[in-house]
Amino acid sequence: MSANANLFSPFQLGPYTLPNRIVMAPLTRNRAGNGNVPTALNATYYVQRASAGLIIAEATQVTPSGQGYPATPGIHSPEQVEGWKLVTEAVHNHGGRIFLQLWHVGRISHPSLQPDGALPVAPSAIVPAEGTASTYEGSKPYVTPRALEIDELPGIVEQYRQGAANALAAGFDGVEIHGANGYLLDQFLRDGTNKRTDAYGGSIENRARLLLEVTAAVVDVWGADRVGVRLSPSSTFNSMSDSDPKATFSYAIEALNQFGLAYLHLLEPSEADARHGGALIPTSYFRPIFKGTLMTNWDYDRDKANAAIASGDADLVSFGKLFIANPDLPERFRINASLNAPDPSTFYGGGEQGYIDYPALELQTR
Template identity: 50%
Template sequence: MTPSPMLLSPFQLGDLTLKNRVVMAPMTRARAGTDRIPNALMAEYYTQRSTAGLILIEATSISQQGLGWLNTPGIYTDAQTDGWKLVVETVQNQGTPLFLQLWHCGRSSHSSFQEGGQLPVAPSAIAIEGEEIHTPNGKQPHEVPRALETDEVPQVVEDYRKAAERAKQAGFAGVEIHAANGYLIDEFLQSKSNHRSDRYGGSIENRYQFLKEIVEAILTVYPSERVGVRLSPNGAYNSMGSPDYRETFLYVASQLNAYKLAYLHLLDGLAFGFHELGSPMTLPEFRQVFDQPLMGNCGYTQADAETAIANGSADLISFGRPFISNPDLVDRFKNGWELNPSSDMSQWYSFGAEGYIDFPAYSAA
């Protein structure tokens, strides 16, 4: 008997049959070069990890305005779309569906990434506290962003829709809306970073409006069962964490439930940092307001994942860092094989093959 009968069992995700409930989490790996075009190296990386039931492709910028990391991929030009076609065609031959995570960095960007050296945009002119940002000109302090004007917001929503359209052209089975980790959508959702007085700010209902419009725009491209949303209710990354976090995220989840989405992807684990504004939010809390598939993430072990699925807290679990150094992670889970040692973080963003496609599959020798 497999050591994880629930985790390794098939799952019906809408009209997609997943071969197991192990999901590869979206992880920024910065291998798309300065032109941000997906390439053969990236295709090999994802193919190596195609034992996952579902692969969530790394955060991918919907526009130049959405950029905020070096060498990350985009989905806003024809060349980028063609590059993704190569990746999709290569990996789908392994029988693993791919969802593309759509990303706008918001205030977690810098003028050096922006057209004409403009300031990054955000819901409000509030800078990220603390650490510096890696830019094309080296490490720089975070800048105070420019608050989007009310009449500019629909264009950003349209950028999400166009990105979804390009993702569909490239052959992706679906898309995940990145509404977590202090990027633009999360900035709109949270009272800490959203001090607007228009229809996109103030009440929880208004702060949710931006995400609502994005979801509804993308649903004109993909059916609801091919669209997921990622939230980080416990997260402190990019200096997030709002006093009304519990009320906010339960409201957001309850509203998303009406769309019958593919899943809600929650960073419920605390390994990525916790804002410590109260008790951590848990998957069972979200079960009360969201009756579609729930995906847990962040710091799960194989045993933790099995327990969460067996007790009904989660339907799927996404794994991030274990997939970096264990391309055959599912086979290791299945056979009880030891995992490779955690990789050296200094190599994660080497921009080349090192620390990317050079981790060995299991060998008994």
């Protein structure tokens, strides 16, 4: 228990001593350069946020076919590794720690983003019921993905292993496996998107198999104490559903205990999940199941986050939109300063505006 702990209590995360428990959540900003290579602009953005206890860098495709949106960075080419070095070196020079979120979007893509205009891949050939694909030519209807053959799955695991190895070469401090928000690993985990009849579908054990194989491969590269996993048990985003989310995610989380991971990162249920008839399971439900560090996220503010840590419901709290708008969020929380409001119109794509021009406190009061 951590009765006296709060956002400013240091935390030992694997080999790293975090100066605070205020984590920057992974945030796709669609501002990678040509070839989906990170640039000096991206380095500036992350450096501005280096006072976070930990930065989890934006979702980053481990392979070209894992891309689902324009200008998202990759970690599969030598140029991308060099680009990420700009980011990791700059963050380290400013005293920060940075993990990379490893991503494959599965069906949340479009042939125009795929090598050779291929169909996106997924556990089963089921088109997302709602929403549209984001392409370089604007929004387009989703296409029905191609179901992966069972003999292709070792190749998918290998793509994550290679992405993890590339992240190590790029100077990151660790990696987070993106198992949340309706992307490939989540598509395998939940039975709304996984109708397979082989060893990767049907039972919960089978549906969790790819997540666990990927985790084993990534842990093999990094050691478990520098690997986190993100899951979203209640999320209906990207047309996700499961017939028994408590059972599905309890099994997956219990199975993740075998690795001794750096952390498990869970999303709380949201209002959108409630509107879509989601299961609305609070992350605290899974607290007794996971035998390790738990990070929670979604709509937290300073007081709610302090309460979650003090009650022992979570060890770490990540902040998304507040970190977009407040590069110095820890200092603002420390002195309970007012916060800049995020501008959703500049979240996805564009240049410096809405990216590196949110003012820090001292600039405002000078």
